Amino acid sequence: MSVEDWDRSGLRAADTCVSCNKPFAPGATFAAAIVIREDRFVREDRCTACAATVPADAVSHWTARRPADAKGPRRLDFDSLLELFVRMDGRTDEPSLRLRWIVGLLLMRRRLLSIVGRRVEDGREILALKPRGDEKAHEVADPGLDDDAAEALRDDLSRIFDLDRRTA
Numbered sequence: 001m002s003v004e005d006w007d008r009s010g011l012r013a014a015d016t017c018v019s020c021n022k023p024f025a026p027g028a029t030f031a032a033a034i035v036i037r038e039d040r041f042v043r044e045d046r047c048t049a050c051a052a053t054v055p056a057d058a059v060s061h062w063t064a065r066r067p068a069d070a071k072g073p074r075r076l077d078f079d080s081l082l083e084l085f086v087r088m089d090g091r092t093d094e095p096s097l098r099l100r101w102i103v104g105l106l107l108m109r110r111r112l113l114s115i116v117g118r119r120v121e122d123g124r125e126i127l128a129l130k131p132r133g134d135e136k137a138h139e140v141a142d143p144g145l146d147d148d149a150a151e152a153l154r155d156d157l158s159r160i161f162d163l164d165r166r167t168a
């Protein structure tokens with residue numbers, strides 16, 4: 001899935017809380033979490049009443065807001081993606097490193113991250129990426145994805161952001 005495809009894709013987060021199944025109201029604040037289930041990334045959204053039940057082993061979690069206007073095509077939520085990128089800092093498991101690299105490139109294209117450093121270590125490119133308006137840079141290493149790994153990651157991202165697989 002290219003960055004361009006992502007831009008065209010809608011972000012269709014779940015319409016109900018994964019814990020209590022209550023539907024989210026337009027404009028409502030909710031707790032979004034990325035968890036690993038059976039070695040794959042899954043996104044879980046919870047209403048504020050259920051936010052305390054976000055699993056302790058979540059890869060990342062952040063507070064987000066439903067669009068006030070449900071009409072029209074939904075866009076990828078770049079604030080949430082940036083939050084995901086920053087909160088994955090320090091995770092060293094391979095799935096997280098891969099996800100972080102892809103999300104980092106996507107945010108770089110959108111100019112929400114800028115490159116402040118670049119080096120090669122053991123044949124791997126390592127970029128230092130700094131969020132706009134932030135002091136701290138985050139280092140991410142190119143995971144050198146092969147075709148199978150890239151495909152698995154595209155599946156994960158499609159499910160996390162509930163993208164139409166035809167556009168992925």
Ligand SMILES: [Zn+2]
Nearest residue numbers: 017020047050
């Ligand atoms: Zn709930």
